[in-house]
Amino acid sequence: MASNSKKSVIAAIGGNTIVMIAKCIGFFFTGSSSMLAESIHSFADVLNQSLLLIGMNKSEKSPDTEHATGYGRERFIWSLISAVGIFFLGCGVTIYHGISHLLHPTPHQDYGLWPFFILLFSLVIEGWVFYIAWKSIKIEANEKPFWAYLRKEADPSAVAVFMEDAAACFGIIIAMISIGLTSWTHETYWDAIGSIIIGVLLGIIAIWLIQRNRELLVGQRIPDQDMDKLQKILQKGFLGKVDHIRSEVIGAEQYDIQVEIEVNEHKLVETIPISLQEEYEKIQNFDDFSAFAQKLSVLSMEHLTSTIDQLETEIQKELPKTRFIDIEPN
Template identity: 35%
Template sequence: MTVLIAFLVNILIATAKTVAAVLTSSASMVAEAVHSWADAGNEVFLLIADRRGARMKDARHPLGYGRAAFVWSLVAAFGIFAAGSVVSIMHGVQQLTAAEPVEDPVVAYAVLGIAFVLEGVSFTQALVRSRAAAHERGTHTWDYVLDTSDTTLRAVFFEDGAALIGLVIAAGSIALHQVTGQAVWDAVGSILVGILLGIVAVMLMRRNIVFLVGANASPEIRARAGRALLARPEIERVTYLHFEYIGPNRLFLVAEVDLAGDATEHNVARRLRAIEQDLEENPAIETAVLSLSVDDEPSLDFSLGP
């Protein structure tokens, strides 16, 4: 729903900005139109990411298709850089030497104002969702958005945030052009919008690459999971615990445990499998693999963390 709202908003805004760019001949408006069309295109990739990543695991992909979401989100982030940043910067540089006066700036201000309201609605929706998730995990909203494996939420959050900043830059550039009479300020606005998009795109690409190469869960999640395992009456010790994200909000769990009692090998295997199946009932755990600890391995301490 977050992506769909952002997509519809960006289509409306991109259309309005394109018309305004033609009517006003403003370089900043051209950059903003490119920005919104790029965002709309990126939302398509994010919708594909959600759909591909949600496919059920099968024989060829025993851990599921969750990492496909990171791949398509990476493509979407690159789209911001290629279609938004590069085009905006190049157009601004060209306008520096052939700057045209902004015609009918009232049209530009009106479109920018409406766009700010619409982008604000979309950003608020992403912000509310992020705050709720951060509160649930006992962390700051900013930290949650940066660290979350939910690549779609992070992309919408930063794209809409960058859009709001870009609108302020565009309006300020047109205002400086009016005040000073220098059309170069409008071109500078286009360049600044392009730089802003580039920064956001690089940041999003880096975060997706982190999850693609294999990112561990946070120490807090690991500590909570370890304590949850030790709370089970059939587990006496945990000597190894590994989490890895294999998709948005989906984890692969590997642990070595010491079971209570001295059951036969056959019964131990059944008990381990029953625990694995119970753990996989948690929607955040895609697959759990448990094995027995070696006697001389030290027990892990999960006393730290929330």
Template identity: 35%
Template structure:
């Protein structure tokens, strides 16, 4: 199925709401975790507060990315600003790694070195804060999953498949952050509960370190995806196959000699195709055919907003290759 430009704009609106919900939840949770962590003297709770700080900063980055990526093309950026999404997503990944992951691991190591104990009141405060955080993070995660489900229905895919193929880095980052946040809160609660029962701070220290390792992995995965998109990732392989098949069905096209794509943004793809024309058509007919084919491609895939069809002479290329082989035979 294809997606219209109007649907893309609506999806941006949905993404903004999802990010705002995540930002509001993280700001409230961050304050609660920080105050609770100081009162309780809990390294796991403080590491979770650092996690929420990182998430809050990232949401600001993501809101900026959605707005800036929709600026129209200009002379300096003739293909538009769609890759702003990928750049800010990369910054968000760095933020998760440094502010969240590294600080959490540091908190865990410090807890091992210094030891520590908490009062019964501290345990109660910490667990209450974490339970409230789990509810808030869960609500934000539900919002993100609902958006992914809607896009999955629109694209005719399962929710699981859509999660794997989410191309909007803002939505992908929120989904990853909220999932990790829920897992992190559960780890912190387990660590604090075991500390309360056994009196051993090592359980909270290990919980803090595990939260940090989890955040580092998520940051790596998000950063890897953003890097691939920034340096020029190709469009979906299934879409490439369908485009090639459509071109081959055209009576004016004898063969498709090359087909290159690049993702310029979540809903923007560049297509450059080399085509060899069928003999017998005059220039005016060929020109009309090129216009018709471009229009058909864009009608079928609205995200193909940059289409370049390069007419080549495949027969000449094959003759040149034959002469090269005759002059320089293999093994000679």
């Protein structure tokens, strides 16, 4: 699943690089405010998606003595940096340029259909990248509701690509409308308004992504449906009452689960593979009793350990995202 996210990020970097070059050429020849806004938008996308790729690569490092649960949160940190970049570079610069152009308009110049050809070409590329990002998340979501999965469970790197390219497609359409209205009315404020709208759109997406990565960095428990599965598995066991469950998403498709269980000694003893009647009949003296007590103690510990191992195995089978699990008997 993580490989799908990485493929979508790499595809986005390649596609947006081509689009950025095309838009920059368009701005160089037309001087359009909306075209500049789209050029900045694509540059910000390439930069931010490069940061996402860095985070994905770093998050795949194996656990070590200093980071016992691995480097999964690296992905969230770099995704957060990427989102902040969208806000300041994409949103801030684009809105600033639009307002500046609105306050200090330049004379209208007609460049024919070239801006539209460039934007249409960009829309095809961005649409292809958007489809790859959508398909990646759709595969990961499986049968879960797409938007709910996107909001709460999806890899933040894949979500960032999906949201950025959705904004890119809308932004190109807005730019085409703005340039079209400017050509039709010869009023350049349409171009400036288009730039501001694109900036606001980027700002909304950036704030959403910042909030999502903040939740993951602060520490988010596993999704409700997975928590329900975990509780059902624990209730099936005979260890006893579950005192406490602590779960946390520690990376893309990575869970850390810790459980404290109050062991029911009576139920546990009943399931130990030993015949107490046969053992009792063997006792003739204190030494026999001492040997039996030691044997029962060892069997009890082995049985408890085996039962916990079976529970942990079943949990990892039902919740394959579980990377670390610890069941502590009290």
